[in-house]
Amino acid sequence: MAQQVKGVVALAKKKPVTLETIIVPDPGPGEAVVKVQACGVCHTDLHYREGAINDDFPFLLGHEAAGIVESVGPGVSNVRAGDFVVLNWRAVCGNCRSCLRGRPWYCFSTFNATQKMTLLDGRPLSPALGIGAFAEKTLVAAGQCTPVDKAARPEAAGLLGCGVMAGFGAATYTGGVSRGDTIAVFGCGGVGDAAIAAAKLAGARTIIAVDLDTRKLKWAKEFGATHVVNAAKVDPVEAIRKLTGGHGADLCIEAVGHPAVLEQAFFARDLAGTVVQVGVPNPHMRMPDLPMIEFFGRGGALKSSWYGDCLPSRDFPMLIDLYLQGRFDLDRFVSETIALDEIESAFHKMEQGKVLRSVVTIDKPGKGAKTKAATARVTTAARAATAKVKG
Numbered sequence: 001m002a003q004q005v006k007g008v009v010a011l012a013k014k015k016p017v018t019l020e021t022i023i024v025p026d027p028g029p030g031e032a033v034v035k036v037q038a039c040g041v042c043h044t045d046l047h048y049r050e051g052a053i054n055d056d057f058p059f060l061l062g063h064e065a066a067g068i069v070e071s072v073g074p075g076v077s078n079v080r081a082g083d084f085v086v087l088n089w090r091a092v093c094g095n096c097r098s099c100l101r102g103r104p105w106y107c108f109s110t111f112n113a114t115q116k117m118t119l120l121d122g123r124p125l126s127p128a129l130g131i132g133a134f135a136e137k138t139l140v141a142a143g144q145c146t147p148v149d150k151a152a153r154p155e156a157a158g159l160l161g162c163g164v165m166a167g168f169g170a171a172t173y174t175g176g177v178s179r180g181d182t183i184a185v186f187g188c189g190g191v192g193d194a195a196i197a198a199a200k201l202a203g204a205r206t207i208i209a210v211d212l213d214t215r216k217l218k219w220a221k222e223f224g225a226t227h228v229v230n231a232a233k234v235d236p237v238e239a240i241r242k243l244t245g246g247h248g249a250d251l252c253i254e255a256v257g258h259p260a261v262l263e264q265a266f267f268a269r270d271l272a273g274t275v276v277q278v279g280v281p282n283p284h285m286r287m288p289d290l291p292m293i294e295f296f297g298r299g300g301a302l303k304s305s306w307y308g309d310c311l312p313s314r315d316f317p318m319l320i321d322l323y324l325q326g327r328f329d330l331d332r333f334v335s336e337t338i339a340l341d342e343i344e345s346a347f348h349k350m351e352q353g354k355v356l357r358s359v360v361t362i363d364k365p366g367k368g369a370k371t372k373a374a375t376a377r378v379t380t381a382a383r384a385a386t387a388k389v390k391g
C-alpha cells in the first residue's frame with residue numbers, strides 16, 4: 001500500500017522549502033522503496049530551489065543519501081529488503097551506445113523510478129537528481145541502490161551519493177590525477193575537498209586549494225592541501241604560477257560553477273594541462289571570452305565532469321572500504337547533523353561558508369511547531385553571495 005511520509009519540497013522558485021506529507025507508492029517492477037537514514041545537503045539542492053536546474057517544480061529535494069532497502073518490486077535482483085545502500089544518480093542501463101561500448105560511467109540512459117511520488121493533492125514531485133531523499137522514505141529505481149559495508153555510518157556513507165563522489169572522480173577519473181602531479185582546486189566545499197583528498201590519495205606532490213573563505217582553506221589543508229590561496233586577497237592565477245615554478249598546475253579543477261573561476265582555472269594551468277569543470281553553471285552563464293589561440297596554443301584538455309565519471313557499483317564499495325580502513329576520511333565532511341525541518345537554515349549556513357556538509361539524519365527530532373519560522377528566509381547578504389557565485 002502507498003505510504004504517507006514527510007519530505008522536504010521546493011514548491012516554487014526561490015521560495016523557502018517546506019516539510020510536506022508526500023505519497024510514496026509501493027515499488028513497481030525494477031523499483032525499490034528505501035528507508036532513508038541520512039542525506040547530505042549539496043549545493044545542487046539549492047540550485048534546484050533557485051530554479052537554476054530547470055522549472056519542474058515541485059521538487060522533492062535531497063540526493064546524497066544512505067538508507068535501508070524496505071521493499072523491492074518484481075524483477076529486482078541487485079538488492080533486497082534489509083540491504084544497507086548508498087543511493088546513486090547513475091543507475092546504468094547496459095544498453096545505450098555508451099554502455100555497449102564498455103563505458104557505462106557515461107551511460108546516456110540512466111534509470112529512475114517509473115512511478116511518481118506525489119503531494120497529497122496528487123501533484124507529481126520531481127525528485128532531485130531522480131532521488132528525493134530529504135524524506136523518511138523514497139522510491140527509486142533498484143539500480144540506484146548500491147549496497148556497501150554496513151559498518152559505515154550512514155551520515156558519512158551517504159555523502160558518496162553525490163558531492164564527494166563528484167569531487168573525488170573529477171580529480172581521479174576525469175582529471176586522471178596521479179603520483180607527482182601538481183593540482184589546483186578552485187572552490188573548497190564538499191566537492192572541492194573531495195578532489196583534494198583524491199589528489200592526496202593519488203600521490204600528487206603539490207595540491208593547491210583556492211577559495212574566498214579562510215575557514216574553507218583551513219579545512220582544505222586538513223584534507224591534504226599542501227598550499228592555500230585566498231582568491232579574495234590575491235590573484236589566484238599568479239599565486240598558482242608562483243607555487244609551481246612559474247608554470248601552472250598540471251590539473252585545475254573548477255568546483256564553484258562560475259565563468260570567472262573557469263577562466264582562472266584555464267590560465268592557472270601548465271602547458272598540456274587539464275581543466276575539469278565540475279561546478280554546475282546556471283543556464284544563463286556563458287563561457288569565458290578567451291582568445292582561441294590560447295586554447296589551441298596551450299594544448300591539453302578542457303573537460304566537464306558529471307558525477308566525477310564514476311560508476312557507483314565500482315566506486316561506492318571501494319571508497320567505503322578506504323573509509324573503513326582510515327584512508328579516506330568521509331567523517332571530516334560531516335560538519336553537523338540536522339533534522340528534516342532544518343534544510344533552509346542549512347542552505348543559509350552553506351551560503352555563509354559555515355559548513356562543509358550539513359547532513360539530515362532522519363531519526364533526529366525536528367523542531368516541530370517551530371518549523372515555519374525556522375524555514376529561514378535567505379538573507380539579503382546570502383543572496384548577494386549567491387549572485388556573486390552565479391554571475
Ligand SMILES: NC(=O)c1ccc[n+]([C@@H]2O[C@H](COP(=O)([O-])OP(=O)(O)OC[C@H]3O[C@@H](n4cnc5c(N)ncnc54)[C@H](O)[C@@H]3O)[C@@H](O)[C@H]2O)c1
Nearest residue numbers: 043044166187188189190191211212257278279280306307
Ligand atoms: N558535476 C557534478 O556532478 C556535481 C555534483 C555535485 C555538486 N556539483 C556542483 O559543484 C559545486 C560545488 O558544490 P559544493 O557542494 O562543494 O558547494 P559549496 O557551496 O559547499 O562550495 C563552494 C565553494 O566555492 C567557494 N567559492 C565561491 N566563489 C568562489 C570563487 N570565486 N573562487 C574560489 N572559491 C569560490 C565557496 O567559498 C565554497 O567554499 C556546485 O556548483 C555544485 O552544484 C557538481
Ligand SMILES: [Zn+2]
Nearest residue numbers: 093096099107
Ligand atoms: Zn547506458
Ligand SMILES: [Zn+2]
Nearest residue numbers: 042044162163
Ligand atoms: Zn549533489
